[in-house]
Amino acid sequence: xxxxxxxxxxxxxxxxxxxxxxxxxxxxxxxxxxxxxxxxxxxxxxxxxxxxxxxxxxxxxxxxxxxxxxxxxxxxxxxxxxxxxxxxxxxxxxxxxxxxxxxxxxxxxxxxxxxxxxxxxxxxxxxxxxxxxxxxxxxxxxxxxxxxxx
Numbered sequence: 069x070x071x072x073x074x075x076x077x078x079x080x081x082x083x084x085x086x087x088x089x090x091x092x093x094x095x096x097x098x099x100x101x102x103x104x105x106x107x108x109x110x111x112x113x114x115x116x117x118x119x120x121x122x123x124x125x126x127x128x129x130x131x132x133x134x135x136x137x138x139x140x141x142x143x144x145x146x147x148x149x150x151x152x153x154x155x156x157x158x159x160x161x162x163x164x165x166x167x168x169x170x171x172x173x174x175x176x177x178x179x180x181x182x183x184x185x186x187x188x189x190x191x192x193x194x195x196x197x198x199x200x201x202x203x204x205x206x207x208x209x210x211x212x213x214x215x216x217x218x
Contacts, residue, residue: 070086071085071086074103074104076096077104077145079098081096081097083097083098083103087113088104088112088122089159091193109153109154111149111153111163113166114132114163114173115169116172119132122163126188126190128161129160129189129216130160131160131161131163131209132165132188133145133146133149134165135183136167136182137166137168140184141181141199144200148203149164152206152207152210156210159210160214180205185197185201185209187213189213197209
């Protein structure tokens with residue numbers, strides 16, 4: 069899984085945050101001050117090996133962007149996915165899956181075209197969108213997912 073470095077606003081110590089744990093409100097390892105991840109949060113990069121375990125142990129609803137690096141619409145959707153990940157931090161976990169490198173999960177969920185967005189609640193697939201949706205539609209979907217959690 070991917071990690072990123074976040075400087076502490078209090079002591080300036082550099083903190084390595086695993087992307088799959090960024091929603092757990094991390095604190096500085098040196099001084100204990102809560103870290104603000106809004107500007108640095110990233111989607112979790114999943115593999116076939118990690119996928120099911122990540123979905124099952126997720127404490128928040130999950131959206132997975134299944135993409136191919138050679139796909140034009142996938143490239144166009146990626147900046148929106150990164151931006152929405154920062155906005156929905158703590159409400160919805162957002163992950164990505166490269167279908168070219170990890171065909172097992174693609175086969176399991178019968179993904180025939182990319183981008184495909186998979187939506188999970190309590191470890192269960194509840195919906196999917198094929199193609200790059202317009203931003204308002206994707207925001208509405210994430211709002212519904214975040215509200216269903218309550």
